[in-house]
Amino acid sequence: MAAYDVVIVGGGPGGLNAALYLGRGRRAVLLCDAGTPRNAAAEHMHGFGSRDGIPPSEFRRISREQLRAYPNVEVRDTRVGSVEKHEGGFRVALGDGSTVDTRRLLLAVGMVDVMLDIPGYKELWGPSIFQCPYCHGWEVRDQPLGVLLTEPQYLDHSAVIQNWSQDTTVFTHGAFAVTAEQRERLQALGIGLEEQRIRALHGKDGHLEAVELEDGTRVARKVMFSAPPQRQSELVTRLGLALDEQGFVKVGPVGETSVPGISAVGDMTTRLQGALMAASAGAVAAAMMNHGLIQEDADRRYTAVTGKPPASKQKPH
Ligand SMILES: Cc1cc2nc3c(=O)[nH]c(=O)nc-3n(C[C@H](O)[C@H](O)[C@H](O)COP(=O)(O)OP(=O)(O)OC[C@H]3O[C@@H](n4cnc5c(N)ncnc54)[C@H](O)[C@@H]3O)c2cc1C
Structure with a gap:
């Protein structure tokens, strides 16, 4: 059995809000963050209701503090190096050389801005x-x-x-x-x-x-x-997720990527980039991911009690 229900990669607005939803959804969650936010160079963050003008680092501090109310959510300052498919879920390699197993993966790793080659x-x-x-x-x-x-x-x-x-x-x-x-x-x-x-x-x-x-x-x-050119992070490239013609990760309505079990939210998925948009996408993807896990567990329980496969897996007569 995997140690975590969901590993979230990225602790910006997208990942932090996903962690909040999954925490409140009673999931065992690990959020990993490499500490390189896109808006690191900005002094203030605007346009996020109730937080207008807050320094980005302060936004993250408050979000992390609020996550502490949920003992089922763990936050680690570490870079996720690689991800492999493992026993119906994923094995995730962390920056300290250790690995963790998870049923699902939620990516919120942002984009890399490529600075123009102009002095200054x-x-x-x-x-x-x-x-x-x-x-x-x-x-x-x-x-x-x-x-x-x-x-x-x-x-x-x-x-x-x-x-x-x-x-x-x-x-x-x-x-x-x-x-x-x-x-x-x-x-x-x-x-x-x-x-x-x-x-x-x-x-x-x-x-x-x-x-x-x-x-x-x-x-x-x-x-x-x-708006300088942007590129995806190495992790996304290594995972081989399908991208759209602009280079963003292709996602379904609730963040599903081309790889089953992996969702993606925030800047990495869209040109409409903003903290509130990323946080909102994180909440939606997290809730839907939780529903998927709940149904998966319910199917397993049903089979254990009745000996029958769940209706969704039964062949039509
Ligand atoms: C200069 C600047 C100013 C901005 N100002 C505003 C503003 O005022 N208001 C606003 O709404 N938006 C603003 N934005 C946009 C906003 O910052 C982004 O839309 C928002 O941060 C996107 O959130 P995210 O969660 O998708 O990604 P990010 O906030 O970029 O977070 C991604 C996180 O993933 C981590 N990560 C990446 N790879 C890995 C890995 N392999 N393992 C672990 N962690 C990883 C990174 O370290 C980072 O912390 C600004 C952007 C810039 C560049």
């Missing part, structure tokens, strides 16, 4: 370069904003950013040609356009001051909105 980008990611205007737009409203786009299909997104400040300039970093039609639209909306490659982003103490273009021109900006 990595340093300013978090305090001055943001991905989502709902997360950080309010605080920088009406300031000089930049939008760094490296793919033409997102050009219309600059009008969304302009909602937070009329002083908005798009930077294409020389990555694509802007059509006459697109140029006319930006001009009509009063959105600036810089098409040169960016030589560097300049800032002080994490605060962006200027964008230096290839020809040396410096464009004063306080904030840049930019």
